[in-house]
Amino acid sequence: MLTRTLFEEEHHQFRAAVRRFFAAELTPNIARWEAQGQVDKSFWRACGEQGVLCPDMPEIYGGAGLDFRANAIVLEETSYTGSATPAFGVHSDIVAHYLLKYAHEDVRQAWIPRMIDGSAIACICMTEPGGGSDLKAIRTSAVREGDQYRLNGAKTFITNGVTADIAIIAARTGAEPGAKSISLFFCETDRPGYKIGRKLDKVGQASSDVAEIFFDDLMVPAHYLLGAENQGFAYMMQELPQERMSIAVTAHSAAQRAYDLTVDYVKQRQAFGHSLMEFQNTRFVLAELRTQLQVGWAHLDACMSALVAKQLSTAQAASAKLFHTELRSQVTDACVQLFGGYGYMNEYEIARLWKDTRIQRIYGGSSEIMKELISRAI
Numbered sequence: 001m002l003t004r005t006l007f008e009e010e011h012h013q014f015r016a017a018v019r020r021f022f023a024a025e026l027t028p029n030i031a032r033w034e035a036q037g038q039v040d041k042s043f044w045r046a047c048g049e050q051g052v053l054c055p056d057m058p059e060i061y062g063g064a065g066l067d068f069r070a071n072a073i074v075l076e077e078t079s080y081t082g083s084a085t086p087a088f089g090v091h092s093d094i095v096a097h098y099l100l101k102y103a104h105e106d107v108r109q110a111w112i113p114r115m116i117d118g119s120a121i122a123c124i125c126m127t128e129p130g131g132g133s134d135l136k137a138i139r140t141s142a143v144r145e146g147d148q149y150r151l152n153g154a155k156t157f158i159t160n161g162v163t164a165d166i167a168i169i170a171a172r173t174g175a176e177p178g179a180k181s182i183s184l185f186f187c188e189t190d191r192p193g194y195k196i197g198r199k200l201d202k203v204g205q206a207s208s209d210v211a212e213i214f215f216d217d218l219m220v221p222a223h224y225l226l227g228a229e230n231q232g233f234a235y236m237m238q239e240l241p242q243e244r245m246s247i248a249v250t251a252h253s254a255a256q257r258a259y260d261l262t263v264d265y266v267k268q269r270q271a272f273g274h275s276l277m278e279f280q281n282t283r284f285v286l287a288e289l290r291t292q293l294q295v296g297w298a299h300l301d302a303c304m305s306a307l308v309a310k311q312l313s314t315a316q317a318a319s320a321k322l323f324h325t326e327l328r329s330q331v332t333d334a335c336v337q338l339f340g341g342y343g344y345m346n347e348y349e350i351a352r353l354w355k356d357t358r359i360q361r362i363y364g365g366s367s368e369i370m371k372e373l374i375s376r377a378i
């Protein structure tokens with residue numbers, strides 16, 4: 001990898017601390033968390049103590065006041081352990097930012113510090129059983145009744161759905177179809193009417209608790225509305241570029257991990273009296289992957305730099321999500337091939353990386369939706 005110029009000394013120190021912490025507290029637990037289908041809540045609190053959560057939140061709420069580069073370090077280091085969890089992206093890069101930008105000050109003061117110290121885990125409820133790509137088709141309703149809103153509806157595929165203490169909910173506050181009457185709400189998950197459905201059985205990302213959520217006459221105070229009524233779709237469009245960068249960062253780091261594991265493997269695995277590394281095919285495949293990763297890091301850092309400078313456009317973020325998740329798929333697939341049968345065994349980390357890869361081309365906006373967004377800028 002070329003020397004990365006995106007990061008400064010404070011970031012290098014932060015990365016070293018995160019890496020040490022994950023080596024001691026995350027890596028030894030991956031298999032257990034995968035078996036139980038979720039991360040221990042106590043780990044989130046440990047992350048809070050280490051300053052791993054929401055590092056870019058302002059100091060007035062207890063944050064470190066850093067920028068997205070610190071969040072990216074957490075994502076990169078998580079991915080590089082070979083684990084898909086905890087879902088720091090949803091928590092730190094998405095929900096914390098909705099609260100910071102759009103929540104009532106009482107909500108901000110009550111909950112951002114708890115997101116930072118890990119005593120509150122967050123989820124975001126956008127997708128509905130009827131469709132995720134078409135966010136304008138959201139059917140969950142929120143009806144104003146005095147100083148409260150009454151919410152009814154169903155969400156699905158919600159990351160952190162079982163463990164979350166707080167949620168952001170997208171709901172329809174008017175009769176107008178499409179984007180015009182969508183609003184966003186904050187909500188505690190222990191409110192009457194907030195119901196957690198099935199924890200969903202997934203192909204990969206086994207330690208990520210993804211669930212159905214139902215709102216059955218869920219009442220929330222009027223000041224839990226984020227920003228202004230009927231502006232939710234516009235807010236989502238503003239926040240999605242950062243969400244997409246989170247996914248791109250995770251994807252590229254996981255691809256690097258898969259490549260590094262594979263290099264180690266092919267050097268020691270023997271066939272026909274030679275190490276796999278001695279075959280021209282192996283060397284050429286790895287040379288191609290290494291080249292793609294090198295180019296990818298440069299692109300990723302350029303996008304992060306633009307994001308920090310608030311200059312990353314929707315189309316550029318969509319390109320990053322599209323490129324890095326597709327690249328991760330190509331890289332991990334080629335790596336599994338070089339592992340042979342062992343690459344298909346669950347006990348091998350490369351198999352987990354491969355299984356965890358597939359969803360990244362679907363969630364946070366599918367590759368097809370990314371192409372739609374990019375093409376609109378042409």
Ligand SMILES: Cc1cc2nc3c(=O)[nH]c(=O)nc-3n(C[C@H](O)[C@H](O)[C@H](O)COP(=O)(O)OP(=O)(O)OC[C@H]3O[C@@H](n4cnc5c(N)ncnc54)[C@H](O)[C@@H]3O)c2cc1C
Nearest residue numbers: 124125126127131132133157158159362363364365366368
């Ligand atoms: C593990 C996991 C975690 C998730 N976490 C969350 C979460 O925390 N919060 C949340 O709100 N959602 C979450 N999601 C939902 C995710 O964002 C959606 O699954 C995704 O947006 C796709 O929506 P869908 O599944 O309804 O597919 P659909 O919208 O039904 O799409 C099906 C297929 O049609 C294609 N398609 C749709 N529209 C078009 C079009 N206009 N042009 C071309 N092709 C099109 C899609 O690309 C896709 O290939 C998660 C999903 C999974 C599986």
